[in-house]
Amino acid sequence: MxxxxxxxxxxxxxxxxxxxxxxxxxxxxxxHPVRQRLIAEVGGIHRQIAQEG
Incomplete structure (x- = not known):
């Protein structure tokens, strides 16, 4: 395990x-896979906002 x-x-x-x-x-x-996907999506949104600002 x-x-x-x-x-x-x-x-x-x-x-x-x-x-x-x-x-x-x-x-x-x-x-776990759902949590990992959410982390990836939130990270992508965060990066996009940072690039725009």
């Missing part, structure tokens, strides 16, 4: 909570 690194999980959770204002429970309920 492969476990996901605790520090990485906290980083992902904090990132999504900061940008999406979701609860810890809602974020932790996400399947």
């Amino acid at each position: 492969i476990t996901y690194a605790t520090d990485r999980l906290w980083e992902e959770t904090a990132y999504l909570a900061y940008y999406l204002h979701w609860s810890l429970g809602d974020i932790l309920d996400l399947e």
